[in-house]
C-alpha cells in the first residue's frame with residue numbers, strides 16, 4: 310500500500326516535471342496572395358486538419374482604411390507587419406523595394422534572439438529579401454542579428470531554376486523550400502522558424518481567379534500537410550510543444566483577382582490557420598490583423614517584450630486572456646476621447662499620452678499618465694487644451710497588454 314502510493318507520487322512528479330520542461334517551438338508560414346473567399350471555397354484538407362486542433366479565422370491586412378495606419382496590401386509590406394507586429398506608419402516598408410525599413414521596430418526574430426541567444430532560428434524562403442532586408446541579417450541597424458539556418462535565394466539560381474514565362478520555376482522553388490523545411494524541422498527542430506512560399510501569388514497575377522490559381526492553392530495545401538507532418542513527428546517522438554500560424558499577406562482585387570495593393574475589402578481580406586490552444590474570442594470573432602501574430606508567437610515562446618517596445622506593438626495575442634481590443638482616439642475641441650472594446654475582464658485601463666515620437670529614431674518618449682478608469686467603461690476623456698500638438702501618441706495599458714493609437718492633425 311505504502312509502496313504503491315510512493316510509486317504513484319514519484320510517477321506524478323516525473324510526469325509534471327516532463328510537462329514543465331516541454332520545449333516550445335513556433336513556425337509561421339506566409340503563403341502569398343490568397344483572399345479569404347478563395348481559401349474558404351477551395352478544398353484544403355491539410356489546412357483543415359491543422360485548424361481542427363486550433364482554428365481558422367478570417368483576418369485583415371491594410372491597417373486602418375483611410376486612417377493614419379493605412380497600409381498598402383503589398384507583399385513585403387504585409388510580411389513586415391507580421392514580423393514586427395506593426396503597420397506601415399511604423400515599420401516603414403511601403404513596397405517590395407524595401408527601401409528604408411525602420412529597424413527600431415524589432416522583428417520577432419530579434420526579440421527572440423536577444424532574450425534567448427542560445428535558441429535556434431531558421432528561415433526557409435522563396436524570396437531572399439525576407440532574410441537579408443526584412444529581418445536584416447547582419448546589418449548594424451538590427452544589432453547584426455544572425456539566423457542559425459537559412460534556405461533561400463533559389464530564385465537567383467537560373468541554372469537550376471531557369472525562369473520560364475509561366476513561372477513554373479517558382480512552383481519548383483516552393484517545393485524545394487518546403488521539402489527542406491520539413492526535413493530540417495524533423496531533424497533539427499528550430500525553436501522559431503519562418504516558411505515563405507510565392508507560387509500562389511504568381512498564378513493569381515498571371516491568371517486571376519482561375520483553375521490555374523486554384524490548382525496552385527491545392528499544391529500549397531499539400532505543402533502545408535508536409536510541414537504539419539514534420540511537426541506532428543516532433544510532437545510525438547520528442548514530446549515538443551509546437552505552434553504553427555499559417556496566413557497570407559494580402560487578398561486580391563474583385564474584378565479579376567489579378568491585382569492587389571489597394572484598400573478594397575477583398576484586397577484587405579486574409580485568414581489565419583493555427584493549431585494554437587485557447588484561442589480567444591478576438592481570434593474567433595474580432596477580424597484580427599496580421600499584426601496580431603507576432604505578439605501571439607512571442608507569448609507562446611515566453612518572449613518578454615520590454616515595456617517601451619510593447620507600447621508600440623499594434624497587435625494583441627490571439628490566444629489566452631486579453632483585456633481589450635479595437636482602440637480608438639478622437640481629438641475634438643481640445644479633448645481626446647479614447648475608446649476600446651472590453652472583453653469583460655476585471656481591472657483598470659491606464660491612459661498614457663505623449664506628443665513626441667522619438668521611438669522611431671531609436672529614442673525614448675516621455676509618457677504622462679492622464680487617466681485611470683475601469684476597463685468596463687470602454688472610454689476615457691483627456692483634456693489636452695494645455696498641450697496643443699499636431700501629434701499625439703496614446704497608449705491604453707491594461708492588466709494583460711497594451712493598445713495604442715496615434716492622432717495626426719492634418
Ligand SMILES: [Zn+2]
Nearest residue numbers: 341342384558
Ligand atoms: Zn504578396
